[in-house]
Amino acid sequence: MIGSLDEGQAAGRxxxxxxxxxxxxxxxxxxxxxxxxxxxxxxxxxxYVPADLDLATTRSSNSGLxxxxxxxxxxxxxxxxxxTWTIHIETADGRPVEGAAITVDGDMPQHLHGLPTAxxxxxxxxxxxxxxxxxxxxxxxxxxxDYTISAEGQTDTVRFNLQLP
Amino acid sequence: xxxxxxxxxxxxxxxxxxxLLTVGALTAWLWPRSPWTPEEVTTLRGLALASxxxxxxxxxxxxxxxxxxxxLGARLFFDTRLSVDGTVACATCHVPTRQFQDDLxxxxxxxxxxxxxxxxxxxxxxxxxxxxxxxxxxWAQALGPLESPVEHGGTRTQYARxxxxxxxxxxxxxxxxxxxxxxxxxxxxxxxxVADPAARAAWEAMTPDDRExxxxxxxxxxxxxAAFERQLLPSPSRFDSYVEALLLNDVAAMQAALSPDEVAxxxxxxxxxxxxTCHNGPLLTNNDFHNTGVPAVPGLPEDLGRATGLPLAxxxxxxxxxxxxxxxxxDCAELRFxxxxxxxxxxxxxxxxxxxxxxxxxxxxxxxxxxLRDVLEHxxxxxxxxxxxxxxxxxxxxxxxxxxxxxxxxxxxxxxQAPAACLGCHxxxxxxxxxxxERSIP
Ligand SMILES: [Cu+2]
Numbered sequence: 001m002i003g004s005l006d007e008g009q010a011a012g013r014x015x016x017x018x019x020x021x022x023x024x025x026x027x028x029x030x031x032x033x034x035x036x037x038x039x040x041x042x043x044x045x046x047x048y049v050p051a052d053l054d055l056a057t058t059r060s061s062n063s064g065l066x067x068x069x070x071x072x073x074x075x076x077x078x079x080x081x082x083x084t085w086t087i088h089i090e091t092a093d094g095r096p097v098e099g100a101a102i103t104v105d106g107d108m109p110q111h112l113h114g115l116p117t118a119x120x121x122x123x124x125x126x127x128x129x130x131x132x133x134x135x136x137x138x139x140x141x142x143x144x145x146d147y148t149i150s151a152e153g154q155t156d157t158v159r160f161n162l163q164l165p
Numbered sequence: 166x167x168x169x170x171x172x173x174x175x176x177x178x179x180x181x182x183x184x185l186l187t188v189g190a191l192t193a194w195l196w197p198r199s200p201w202t203p204e205e206v207t208t209l210r211g212l213a214l215a216s217x218x219x220x221x222x223x224x225x226x227x228x229x230x231x232x233x234x235x236x237l238g239a240r241l242f243f244d245t246r247l248s249v250d251g252t253v254a255c256a257t258c259h260v261p262t263r264q265f266q267d268d269l270x271x272x273x274x275x276x277x278x279x280x281x282x283x284x285x286x287x288x289x290x291x292x293x294x295x296x297x298x299x300x301x302x303x304w305a306q307a308l309g310p311l312e313s314p315v316e317h318g319g320t321r322t323q324y325a326r327x328x329x330x331x332x333x334x335x336x337x338x339x340x341x342x343x344x345x346x347x348x349x350x351x352x353x354x355x356x357x358x359v360a361d362p363a364a365r366a367a368w369e370a371m372t373p374d375d376r377e378x379x380x381x382x383x384x385x386x387x388x389x390x391a392a393f394e395r396q397l398l399p400s401p402s403r404f405d406s407y408v409e410a411l412l413l414n415d416v417a418a419m420q421a422a423l424s425p426d427e428v429a430x431x432x433x434x435x436x437x438x439x440x441x442t443c444h445n446g447p448l449l450t451n452n453d454f455h456n457t458g459v460p461a462v463p464g465l466p467e468d469l470g471r472a473t474g475l476p477l478a479x480x481x482x483x484x485x486x487x488x489x490x491x492x493x494x495x496d497c498a499e500l501r502f503x504x505x506x507x508x509x510x511x512x513x514x515x516x517x518x519x520x521x522x523x524x525x526x527x528x529x530x531x532x533x534x535x536x537l538r539d540v541l542e543h544x545x546x547x548x549x550x551x552x553x554x555x556x557x558x559x560x561x562x563x564x565x566x567x568x569x570x571x572x573x574x575x576x577x578x579x580x581x582q583a584p585a586a587c588l589g590c591h592x593x594x595x596x597x598x599x600x601x602x603e604r605s606i607p
Contacts, residue, residue, distance in 0.1 A: 024175065024178035025178060079211075079446065079451075080445070080451045080452065111442065113556070116454075117503065118504035133501075134498055136502075138453040139441075139442045139443070139445065165211065
C-alpha cells in the first residue's frame with residue numbers, strides 16, 4: 001500500500017488505475033481515523049471518572065439496612081471551605097434511626113488520599129437527623145464520603161459520591 | 166463505461182477527502198471560538214479573580230474590618246522600632262513594591278530565617294498561615310516574627326512599650342487602656358517567653374497580671390496589623406481578562422488577552438499537568454498542605470513541614486480557641502477538625518498563590534529553584550521526596566509544552582493597576598518611599 005502510494009507520487013502520473021483508487025481510499029480513511037482519534041483523545045481527557053457514577057444525595061447503605069440522605073449547609077458543596085452537612089437516617093422501611101453512633105471518612109479514589117480534615121458527627125438533632133461538622137474538600141474532582149452507622153446493634157456503611165467542579 | 170465509473174469514484178472520493186480536510190481545517194480554525202468544553206469553562210471561571218468572594222470576617226479578630234485598626238496596623242507594619250535594634254519592620258522582608266516579599270531564598274531580619282518570605286496578597290483568605298500552617302489567623306501569625314530571634318528579635322514587653330510611647334492615643338481609642346508601661350520595674354525593657362534566657366527570666370519575674378496585660382497588648386498589636394493585611398489583595402491579570410472575555414464569548418478580547426501558547430499552557434495547567442488539584446480557586450492555591458518532593462536545602466535544619474506545623478498551631482497560646490481570640494469555639498472549625506497525621510503530613514507545605522508568581526523568583530519554601538523553568542522541570546520529573554511521600558507523578562510534558570506552561574504562568578502577573586484597597590490609604594502606592602507619607606493616613 002505504502003509502496004504504491006510512493007510510486008504514484010514519485011511518478012506524478014494521473015491515477016487512472018486500481019492503485020490510484022486505493023490511494024484515495026487510503027487517504028480518505030486515514031483522514032477519518034485521524035479526526036476520530038483527535039476527538040477520542042479529547043473525550044478520554046474528560047472521562048476520568050466512572051461514567052455511571054451515582055451522585056444521588058439519598059442512598060441505601062451497603063447491606064441495605066439504612067436509607068441515608070444528606071444536605072450540605074449551602075446549596076452547592078464548596079471546594080476549599082470547611083462546612084457542615086445534615087444527614088437523615090431511616091431504616092429500609094422508613095423509620096427514622098435515632099441515637100446512632102456514626103463515623104465519617106472520605107477520600108479521592110483517583111488520588112489515593114483522604115480528607116484533609118477529620119469531620120465528626122457532633123449533634124443528634126432528633127428525628128433521625130444528625131449534624132456533621134468539619135467536612136472539607138480541597139480539590140475539584142471525584143470524592144467519596146462514607147458514613148458508618150451503628151444503631152440497635154447493627155452496623156452498616158453508606159457511600160456518597162461527589163463530583164466537584 | 167469503465168472510465169465513467171472510475172471518474173465518478175474518483176470524484177466521490179476527492180469530494181469526500183476535500184470535505185473531510187475542510188472540516189478538519191475549519192475545526193482547527195474555529196477552535197479559538199469555542200476552545201473549551203462547558204466543564205472547562207466552569208473550571209476557568211472558578212480560577213478567575215472575579216470569583217473571589219468578599220473576605221469573610223475573621224471571628225477571632227473583632228477589629229479585623231475596622232478602618233482605624235487597619236490604619237494603625239499599616240504604620241506598625243512599616244515601623245522598625247518594633248525590633249531589637251531598630252532596623253527591622255515587617256516591610257523589611259514583606260516589601261510592598263515586591264508583592265510584599267523580598268526576592269531572596271531566605272528572609273533577612275536581624276538574622277537569617279530557615280524559609281523563604283511569603284507574598285501576602287490574599288493571605289487573609291488562608292485558614293492556616295506560614296509554609297507549615299503553624300498559625301491559624303493573620304493576627305496570631307504577626308506575633309511570630311516579632312519574637313523570632315532571626316526576624317525582629319525583640320520581646321512583647323518592648324513592643325507594648327512602643328505602643329505606649331508612639332501609638333497610645335490610637336491604640337487606646339480602639340482597644341482600651343494600656344497599663345503604665347513607663348514603670349520599668351513592673352515592665353522590664355526586654356521581657357517575654359523568647360529564646361534569650363535573660364528576657365525569659367525577666368518575663369518569669371513579672372506578676373501574672375502584668376504578664377497578662379502585656380499579652381493582651383501584644384495580641385492587639387497583631388490584630389491591628391492583621392486588619393491592615395486583610396486589605397492586601399492581588400490585582401487582575403491578563404488571565405482574568407481572558408476568562409472575562411470567554412464568558413462574554415468575545416473572541417477578539419480573548420485573543421488580545423492570551424497568546425495561543427499561553428492558552429495551550431492554560432490547557433495543560435487545568436488538564437494533563439493536574440496543577441489545579443492543588444493550585445485551584447481564584448488565588449490558585451487550595452491553602453492546604455502537600456508534599457511535592459521539593460529537595461531539602463543542605464545546611465538548613467530538617468524541615469518536616471505540616472507534620473510539625475499542625476501540633477504547633479494546636480498548642481499556640483494565641484490560636485482561635487485561646488482567650489485572646491474573639492471567636493466562639495463553634496467558629497474555630499479548622500482548628501477543631503484539623504486532622505493530625507504525621508506520616509502523611511511529613512514535608513507537606515502550603516502551595517503559594519500563583520498570582521504574580523513569574524515576577525518573584527526564587528521559588529519554593531526555601532528558595533530551592535531559581536527560575537520557573539526549574540520549577541516546571543521538577544513537576545515534569547516528580548522526584549522522590551527527601552522525606553515522606555511526594556504526591557506528584559511524572560508528567561511527561563515535552564519541551565514545547567513546558568514552555569507553554571511557563572508562558573501561561575506569566576499571564577498571571579498583575580496588570581500593574583494598584584488594588585483599590587491600596588488607594589484608600591495613599592494615591593500612588595507604587596511610587597518611591599517618599600511618596601507614601603504618614604499624613605495620607607486618615
Ligand atoms: Cu485529590
